[in-house]
Amino acid sequence: MEFRYLPMTEQDKEEMLQMIGVEDTEELFSDIPEEVRLRAPLGIKEPKSEGELKAELAGLANRNVTMKTHASFLGAGVYDHYIPSIVDHVISRSEFYTAYTPYQPEISQGELQAIFEFQTMIAELTGMDVANSSMYDGGTALAEAATLSAGHTKKRKIIVSEAVHPESRQVIDSYGRGQHLEIVTVPHKEGLTDLQALEELVDENTASVIIQYPNFFGQVEPLADIRKIIDTQPKTMMVVSSNPLALGYLTPPGSFGADIVVGDTQVFGIPAQFGGPHCGYFASTAKLMRKLPGRLVGQTKDEEGRRGFVLTLQAREQHIRRDKATSNICSNQALNALASSVAMSALGKKGVAEMAHLNIQKAQYMKKQLEAHGLQVVFQGAFFNELVIKIDDDADALNDHLVTQGFIGGYHLGRTDDRLKNHILVAVTEQRTKEQIDTFVREVAAVHAKQH
Numbered sequence: 001m002e003f004r005y006l007p008m009t010e011q012d013k014e015e016m017l018q019m020i021g022v023e024d025t026e027e028l029f030s031d032i033p034e035e036v037r038l039r040a041p042l043g044i045k046e047p048k049s050e051g052e053l054k055a056e057l058a059g060l061a062n063r064n065v066t067m068k069t070h071a072s073f074l075g076a077g078v079y080d081h082y083i084p085s086i087v088d089h090v091i092s093r094s095e096f097y098t099a100y101t102p103y104q105p106e107i108s109q110g111e112l113q114a115i116f117e118f119q120t121m122i123a124e125l126t127g128m129d130v131a132n133s134s135m136y137d138g139g140t141a142l143a144e145a146a147t148l149s150a151g152h153t154k155k156r157k158i159i160v161s162e163a164v165h166p167e168s169r170q171v172i173d174s175y176g177r178g179q180h181l182e183i184v185t186v187p188h189k190e191g192l193t194d195l196q197a198l199e200e201l202v203d204e205n206t207a208s209v210i211i212q213y214p215n216f217f218g219q220v221e222p223l224a225d226i227r228k229i230i231d232t233q234p235k236t237m238m239v240v241s242s243n244p245l246a247l248g249y250l251t252p253p254g255s256f257g258a259d260i261v262v263g264d265t266q267v268f269g270i271p272a273q274f275g276g277p278h279c280g281y282f283a284s285t286a287k288l289m290r291k292l293p294g295r296l297v298g299q300t301k302d303e304e305g306r307r308g309f310v311l312t313l314q315a316r317e318q319h320i321r322r323d324k325a326t327s328n329i330c331s332n333q334a335l336n337a338l339a340s341s342v343a344m345s346a347l348g349k350k351g352v353a354e355m356a357h358l359n360i361q362k363a364q365y366m367k368k369q370l371e372a373h374g375l376q377v378v379f380q381g382a383f384f385n386e387l388v389i390k391i392d393d394d395a396d397a398l399n400d401h402l403v404t405q406g407f408i409g410g411y412h413l414g415r416t417d418d419r420l421k422n423h424i425l426v427a428v429t430e431q432r433t434k435e436q437i438d439t440f441v442r443e444v445a446a447v448h449a450k451q452h
């Protein structure tokens with residue numbers, strides 16, 4: 001039989017029709033009026049054998065430009081980072097990749113402990129008291145933080161920095177409409193949140209101020225100054241979206257008095273995978289512990305005094321009265337959270353700090369090389385591993401050229417902001433070599449020179 005995965009025979013069809021008392025397929029669909037039936041053949045290809053189909057799909061797949069075929073300088077929320085080989089080994093074990101919800105702790109201790117370790121490491125990185133078992137991704141985690149702040153403070157105004165990832169801001173807007181929140185955007189100035197504008201916007205109706213650290217442009221926001229502005233209103237909360245790898249080197253948001261810290265752990269052990277799936281994290285102060293969305297795994301003891309783990313303090317609508325729920329998230333990203341936990345464990349505290357430091361050093365080196373070749377790096381503040389280049393040319397054409405030279409170029413900021421047309425956000429991770437950086441800069445400079 002040619003169709004290995006579609007083993008339907010004519011005899012199978014006859015037996016099924018006989019079992020339900022129908023003469024033929026035509027009678028089976030007799031209730032559908034003749035005038036709405038499709039009589040022409042479907043506009044699809046003729047079926048192929050399995051071998052032919054696999055060859056065709058392989059040919060299509062080989063046309064993709066990936067991080068395996070090209071050196072990537074594309075970031076903007078999805079990054080090419082080192083993934084220890086042990087990550088795939090652990091998450092490929094059947095007890096992890098087939099696990100779903102650990103409702104029965106007596107048979108889910110391994111899964112629950114893995115989640116507990118993830119929570120612990122996230123709490124340490126962010127400098128917060130408690131973290132949950134994971135969220136779908138960084139964008140939805142940030143939107144959940146906005147709705148939690150509104151519910152906790154009983155205020156409806158959410159101030160979001162324009163330097164927050166534009167896709168995350170879209171998610172916040174979507175959540176906000178459903179919750180009837182007032183979403184106000186504070187502009188950025190020289191790549192950082194405009195503090196004067198923020199000071200004018202914060203008032204007694206503000207539930208929270210949302211900041212990204214490092215922000216979408218790679219710049220390091222002055223969280224201490226932002227906290228002072230927020231403190232002019234006693235109940236207003238500070239919500240920070242953070243790249244957890246950067247927190248291996250930067251002072252954590254918890255040290256600046258953040259109330260909620262969220263982000264995406266794709267940087268630890270999760271491949272780019274054409275944009276997903278990811279794994280969001282959500283950390284907060286102890287006073288918000290009972291309002292955290294999703295699940296929280298707690299440590300306990302069994303009746304014989306042995307260490308054990310259970311689901312606890314669940315605020316989602318499936319477990320408590322709907323009108324008391326703070327979130328309707330119905331699952332988590334346990335397998336990806338496990339991947340991040342294994343990656344962080346394999347790297348260790350020193351390894352995470354060293355990896356973060358390498359990102360900073362290599363990005364600084366690229367900045368010097370770009371400027372040495374006469375290219376303009378737009379924002380001059382402290383940054384992590386991303387920087388913005390202004391090229392005065394067609395950014396999309398430049399990226400098309402870079403692909404032919406073996407590079408995945410940067411993110412064209414003009415896609416989301418007309419003011420930043422032909423500005424490119426470039427990411428430099430620990431994966432990029434000196435040779436790759438030098439060649440990339442030369443190619444960008446050569447294209448720039450031709451246009452002038």
